[in-house]
Amino acid sequence: MRVAIAGAGLAGLSCAKYLIDAGHIPMVLERRDVLGGKVAAWKDADGDWYETGLHIFFGAYPNMLQLFQELGIEDRLQWKEHSMIFNQPDHPGTYSRFDFPDLPAPINGIMAILGNNDMLTWTEKIRLGIGLIPAILQGQSYVEEMDKYSWSEWLQKQNIPPRVEKEVFIAMSKALNFINPDEISATIVLTALNRFLQEKNGSKMAFLDGSPTERLCQPMVDYITERGGEVRLNAPIKEFLLNSDGTVRGFLLRGLNGAADEVLTADIYVSAMPVDPLKVMLPAPWRQLAYFQKLDGLEGVPVINVHLWFDRKLTDIDHLLFSRSPLLSVYADMSNTCRAYTNPNRSMLELVLAPAEDWIGKSDAEIVAATMSELEKLFPTHFSGAEPAQLLKYHVVKTPRSVYKATPGRQQYRPAQKTPIANFYLTGDYTMQRYLASMEGAVLSGKLTAQAIAAEPSLPMDEATVNLTTSQPAANVATV
Numbered sequence: 001m002r003v004a005i006a007g008a009g010l011a012g013l014s015c016a017k018y019l020i021d022a023g024h025i026p027m028v029l030e031r032r033d034v035l036g037g038k039v040a041a042w043k044d045a046d047g048d049w050y051e052t053g054l055h056i057f058f059g060a061y062p063n064m065l066q067l068f069q070e071l072g073i074e075d076r077l078q079w080k081e082h083s084m085i086f087n088q089p090d091h092p093g094t095y096s097r098f099d100f101p102d103l104p105a106p107i108n109g110i111m112a113i114l115g116n117n118d119m120l121t122w123t124e125k126i127r128l129g130i131g132l133i134p135a136i137l138q139g140q141s142y143v144e145e146m147d148k149y150s151w152s153e154w155l156q157k158q159n160i161p162p163r164v165e166k167e168v169f170i171a172m173s174k175a176l177n178f179i180n181p182d183e184i185s186a187t188i189v190l191t192a193l194n195r196f197l198q199e200k201n202g203s204k205m206a207f208l209d210g211s212p213t214e215r216l217c218q219p220m221v222d223y224i225t226e227r228g229g230e231v232r233l234n235a236p237i238k239e240f241l242l243n244s245d246g247t248v249r250g251f252l253l254r255g256l257n258g259a260a261d262e263v264l265t266a267d268i269y270v271s272a273m274p275v276d277p278l279k280v281m282l283p284a285p286w287r288q289l290a291y292f293q294k295l296d297g298l299e300g301v302p303v304i305n306v307h308l309w310f311d312r313k314l315t316d317i318d319h320l321l322f323s324r325s326p327l328l329s330v331y332a333d334m335s336n337t338c339r340a341y342t343n344p345n346r347s348m349l350e351l352v353l354a355p356a357e358d359w360i361g362k363s364d365a366e367i368v369a370a371t372m373s374e375l376e377k378l379f380p381t382h383f384s385g386a387e388p389a390q391l392l393k394y395h396v397v398k399t400p401r402s403v404y405k406a407t408p409g410r411q412q413y414r415p416a417q418k419t420p421i422a423n424f425y426l427t428g429d430y431t432m433q434r435y436l437a438s439m440e441g442a443v444l445s446g447k448l449t450a451q452a453i454a455a456e457p458s459l460p461m462d463e464a465t466v467n468l469t470t471s472q473p474a475a476n477v478a479t480v
């Protein structure tokens, strides 16, 4: 069966990969001239890469890790020490670590928390532990129910001291969804804690050894095209063309550079576009359906990725760092963490600026100036004295609508991959799956969409249609 997929982000490519495995023929149509969507990256005139986002892979990403194995590229994941490292704003230039010992979960997580005395007092740790008990005892159904609260509200309800939020959870909320604890849904943080602490290596982090476009998306494209599928760049979908019964008749592709528009037909159609452009493109008859109306409840959150090249090394730390800066979220010296970006003499910092609402409209120069002021606090010794570190060049990548903003009450708006339209499916990190809006969520959603298509009884089945295994945690797994 021919399946046309709009969007070559991780969800669209994952969907195509698993459709190929199930014996179908996917055609992926990507609007831009670059693969990867929110993991897209570009090479500048000097040959240096810059990316849409600083991307971290976790041990608790079973579908992503399975995909790496299936593509034979596991060696491209550069696993770091099992630690979480935070800057200490009250002691500029110093770090506080949560080190996970080589013990089974959740003991290693408990030991990591108990072993850190810089950020939380013993009383605060005990109050946090007690507060988390309902989530531990009542499992996933409790976690889903907590979507009515923001994380700040949930912490207050559980009597967890405000300092715990300030010390630990501002950094965590910003890393998870680019927003603060008073905005993020409690379900998101509880889900992450659940995934990270339940498995021994759940919170262990890896960096890809190069740009995601080249080192992850391209192998997916090779896998798809070598087996008869197709991936086209510069192929923007302009419109979903409908039959009189409301099903899809074709994708209308916008002709570029003066070329005529083109109608592309297939047996099945998939949107792997983000939710914001999808909402704009919904045909009028579909807008009457409750399934599509619910999408109005989802909207992408702004975020900015800043890359700064310096004339010297600022740090030797080969890991992700939680800045705990009001302006920034996480950052890393990519000249240490990523093989393809290695430089023994100079640092290339990649920093996520979030929340970015107030910054997304500002110029790159303003954003870089504000980031440099923050760096003076994060690296006090390098930006003072007679010979301060010099910024050699920068790139700023703004994403005005990135992953959906996971404020309280959003879970109910996340759609299933199967739609009410017989030959039209959705995929993407925002669709309903158990792993938040993330690379893991995108890959899983692609697999779920492929499964739903392959399981369609009215469609011809190929011999491999059942050979798709998904790693979703069981419905009632205990949390944290």
Ligand SMILES: Cc1cc2nc3c(=O)[nH]c(=O)nc-3n(C[C@H](O)[C@H](O)[C@H](O)COP(=O)(O)OP(=O)(O)OC[C@H]3O[C@@H](n4cnc5c(N)ncnc54)[C@H](O)[C@@H]3O)c2cc1C
Residues within 6 Å of the ligand: 006, 007, 008, 009, 010, 011, 012, 029, 030, 031, 032, 035, 036, 037, 038, 039, 052, 053, 054, 055, 056, 057, 235, 236, 237, 238, 272, 273, 274, 277, 303, 304, 305, 352, 399, 402, 403, 427, 428, 429, 430, 437, 438, 439, 440, 441, 442
């Ligand atoms: C700054 C930043 C940091 C992040 N850090 C992490 C991290 O550390 N770990 C993690 O797991 N996740 C992280 N994420 C989230 C992760 O990148 C996303 O969840 C994931 O990549 C989304 O994949 P997707 O395929 O669902 O959507 P997208 O990647 O958005 O793909 C959608 C594709 O559809 C295409 N498209 C849109 N309109 C059309 C059209 N009309 N016709 C054809 N194609 C179209 C787009 O160009 C795009 O390629 C981060 C994201 C950002 C922005």
